[in-house]
Amino acid sequence: MEAISIGLLGLGTVGSGVVKIIENHQEKLLHQIGCPIKINKVLVTDLTKKRDIELSLDLLTTNALDIIDNPNIDVVVEVMGGVEETRRYLLQALKNKKHVVTANKDLMAEHGSELLTAAAENGCDFFYEASVAGGIPILRSLVEGLSSDHITKMMGIVNGTTNYILTKMSKQGSPYEVALKEAQELGYAEADPTSDVEGLDAARKMAILATLGFSMKIDLEDVKVQGITHITEEDLQYAKQLGYTMKLIGIAVLEDDKVEVSVQPTLLSDSHPLASVNNEFNAVYVYGEAVGETMFYGPGAGSLPTATSIVADLVVVMKNMVLGVNGKRIITPQHEKKLKKPAEIYSKYFLRIHAKDELGVFANITSIFSHHGVSLEKILQLPVKEKGIAEIVLVTHNASLQAYEDVQAELEALQSVHHIKSSYRVEGNGNS
Amino acid sequence: MEAISIGLLGLGTVGSGVVKIIENHQEKLLHQIGCPIKINKVLVTDLTKKRDIELSLDLLTTNALDIIDNPNIDVVVEVMGGVEETRRYLLQALKNKKHVVTANKDLMAEHGSELLTAAAENGCDFFYEASVAGGIPILRSLVEGLSSDHITKMMGIVNGTTNYILTKMSKQGSPYEVALKEAQELGYAEADPTSDVEGLDAARKMAILATLGFSMKIDLEDVKVQGITHITEEDLQYAKQLGYTMKLIGIAVLEDDKVEVSVQPTLLSDSHPLASVNNEFNAVYVYGEAVGETMFYGPGAGSLPTATSIVADLVVVMKNMVLGVNGKRIITPQHEKKLKKPAEIYSKYFLRIHAKDELGVFANITSIFSHHGVSLEKILQLPVKEKGIAEIVLVTHNASLQAYEDVQAELEALQSVHHIKSSYRVEGNGNS
Structure with a gap:
């Protein structure tokens, strides 16, 4: 040639x-x-x-x-x-x-x-x-390095802009707006950061990863997305106190031939390999039945x-x-798409509630959890913030998304609950 | 077929x-x-x-x-x-x-x-x-994912046994013998652990990595090796205090067409991606001119x-x-082997000395460093351990290995220096 x-x-x-x-x-x-x-x-x-x-x-x-x-x-x-x-x-x-x-x-x-x-x-x-x-050769690793393994879980920090912002908020206590501005000045965030901070960019990448990793055609609409714009300083402080690091995590899980894919702010156990991926860096964590845990780390853009x-x-x-062998190695999805229903998606959750500081309220709240079969791993009852208002922070054990959403709906309806201030997925154990 | x-x-x-x-x-x-x-x-x-x-x-x-x-x-x-x-x-x-x-x-x-x-x-x-x-597809990533990049540095935690032992010593304060015994009981270390703890196993892997990454035939004899058996509790405490984590690190550097490859206990800045690779896990950190920092993490054995x-x-x-295309993709080393001389190998070093607790001794010691052009980044002067003995901990700025070895030889010869208790390579900045 x-x-x-x-x-x-x-x-x-x-x-x-x-x-x-x-x-x-x-x-x-x-x-x-x-x-x-x-x-x-x-x-x-x-x-x-x-x-x-x-x-x-x-x-x-x-x-x-x-x-x-x-x-x-x-x-x-x-x-x-x-x-x-x-x-x-x-x-x-x-x-x-x-x-x-x-x-x-x-x-x-x-x-x-x-x-x-x-x-x-x-x-x-x-x-x-x-x-x-x-810059991370992750698709190649999925297709070749892990070709004979059965991949059951992928977790990714696949958006550098949001990782930069969350790192600044967590490590330096910068408010969201300040961290975003800094990211924009450094060229990590665009003038209109919507696609990054609302999680859409990460969702696209998770759809690509899930399609390849699970050999199943996953579309953007199949990815449940939540961005980082509502994360507060308080959330980050509680995360730290409980032994977690807040990251925008894309999660794709395959279980019983069914898949769930989401992008959401997640409290990661400090000891998780992804928890120490900071600033604008990206990383993809892959769990395969045979290989166990692997992680690929590097620059996500640039x-x-x-x-x-x-x-x-x-x-x-x-x-x-x-x-002379072009076009011979293209692998199209092998399996029919099957998505998990909310009743089949299991995770732990962090929930922060403002409620009336009255006798019996706390019992009311916890009884809603137990009524839906959601048990609690950690409970923080905190000094009253404003007169008459108590702050309650809960971490659940593994619960179905369905049950957790039912709990939230009932809590919202409760007279004695002012607000659900925040709710995040939790991965790993934090301080135990 | x-x-x-x-x-x-x-x-x-x-x-x-x-x-x-x-x-x-x-x-x-x-x-x-x-x-x-x-x-x-x-x-x-x-x-x-x-x-x-x-x-x-x-x-x-x-x-x-x-x-x-x-x-x-x-x-x-x-x-x-x-x-x-x-x-x-x-x-x-x-x-x-x-x-x-x-x-x-x-x-x-x-x-x-x-x-x-x-x-x-x-x-x-x-x-x-x-x-x-x-389980880490690192060779594939070097050959394919980074094929068009110019790789200038690789650092690897490529021996799970020693990483397990050092993790237990650092995190739980276990003495070396206890950590080794635990590793043996878990099947991470063999009955005769020599090849692991003396760094030979890691050296073989670094020779393979350097050969592939730099496209230069690096032999086992070209790798400078130091094991972990002499690391003490004190060393780990000072490391922590200074913002470093002790790891057995294989380092391969390419500079001006010349290569250095070594395996040695190294004080890594806590913020380095390799510093949070714990227990029996392995990881290889690769620096390429274009891609920047990447890291591949996973099980090293099993x-x-x-x-x-x-x-x-x-x-x-x-x-x-x-x-029908077997044997067409074998890449043999492209460049002639050129190894760096000690005068061309630059690094920072940690040195712990026991010296006479007398007037002028400290000045004598530091003047030896300055005489050889080795400047000091950090100095800890510590409470006298035994009567008449002072413990001095130093971290140098970048210095040539030649100069550093000359300093050590002169220190050893000094009447007022009892022992050089330990000496390690340092990567990154620690607490600054």
Whole structure:
């Protein structure tokens, strides 16, 4: 093979990172692949824009067809983002027998199955490692390293923005708004942080992880999502006091062939491997029946880490090209989707309640729990905050989500309960 | 392809794990590979031994040639251990065009290059993921996930026995002998723990990691080794006080095309991702120029985790067989070996000294450091332990190993210094 020719859709920070890595590692890549790599064409929106990498002007184009319909291009690298238009481009590229590498989690969470099927039909490779947890080779580890294991649980800190914010809130006592502003100034959070702080970004990644880890097509709508905007300083203080660390955790569990997937603020036992994943870092914890606990830790975003993942995927595509075996390793979901019902989802919960500081109220509250079969592991009765108001903090034993929601509904209806101030999932034991 | 036929050299706990996983995951493996897997022959030393897995007697043999010279066997899985005999068996198997999967770190550290070269010459696959950090897909991540990155540093907790012992000593204040006994009772340490506690086991794994990560043939003799047997309670207390955690760390650094590899008890900053890897767990921390910090965490040993890694390697071999591309992806070291000299190895060091409690002694000691250009970051002067003896604890700034060794030699020669009680490498900042 003379040289492998690449077309790049997009030249933002990640795209520029891909160009830089390919340029700086020609020798290493040649050694690994056996033939040189050439960037043939790059789609940009503005030909004249000043960039921090130098690319000859005749490599740039504003017309996507110059790439996806270009017979000289072997592999399309998609780093332009977006969903609908991008999906059309990539389907067309696959139809034209071009292999695809993408970093686009939104696209994969919504149209992953369609794109993978199109790739298999056209004998093309289609890789998307960079779409989850930027620099961490987690998809590869799920597909290959744990290929013979039965994965039953995955937990991920898969959004760097929220992890940064929660770290600052927990460790430095920063209020949410201050931590968010800091994250924005450092470039970890966008001007409109909604998708991050409401948990949507993490939910997309968990859908991708669950689909791959459980070999079952999990859609974004299947992921129960709760963001971090309502977490208060008090919650974090109680968490610490009880031996927990608050993290935005994506959880995917497979049990009796049924799956639950959620993203929610979770109190993690301090001794859990994920509890010490701080700042903007990501990590994915995987539990397999045979292997037991493993965890993959690294940068979840950033132009160079993400570009590293993309180029790693590219290397596999190119090795496959040299060997003539592209499109032979695409694994589509094997099992029919079965989701757990709330009565089948078990967890421990943390609940903080403001109630009337009166005789009998506490007994009323605990009797609601016992009425629904939810037993309590920890109870903190706290000094009255305001006149007439008692703060009660409870941690349950394992209970079904159904029962727990029933408890909450009855508590809300109770005259003597002012507010359920907060409620979080709990993983692990805290101080026992 | 009708079925892929496997020969197993060894049927200890790991071998039994491989048999169990293959038997329990036939459907999943079939889905991934596209054809069934059959265990054809298993080498054992005793045909009549009672085992916890049932294998028909005609599958067992005491003659290795029934496997390595058997024309019906496609892949040899080596889980018998040992070096010289095993090496001969595997070379013969490769000559007979059989692919090989091994979990044997001693073999790989000593004869890895020879075996990989023989595999490439015979068009065979040769994988050894399970030889380093049992259940963690670290070799795969280095070869594939970080394939386009320039890896400059690897740090590993790659021996579960010593990590268990140090965790018990640090967290529970157990003396070394008690922690070792506990590890032996739990099956984490062998009756003769020498290879673990003296760091040799870790050194073999670091040689394998460095060879792969830096693409440079690093031999066991190139690894500087120090074990954990001399670590005292006092050392652990000072470590904690200064904001460090004591771990047996394998370090491999690449700088200016030169490499240093060592295994030694190291004071790690509490905030380092490796500092919270406890008990029998292993982890490998990898720093790449583009990706930044990543870490891979999981069980370092155990029959099922190790067997998971072996079967994952097997799956790759079998996919390659189906595609007809075996032996095409073996990467032999690209760069000539260049080792750093002591004058080129820079680190911080912790030093604990017993000296005469007299006027001027402290000034004498610090002047030796400054004479050799080694500046001090932290100094603890401690209450006199015994009459006339002062305990002095120092942490240096970055210094060359050469300069640090010269300082130690001069201190030893000093009349007023009784003993250098302990000396450790330091990584990170501790309490600053």
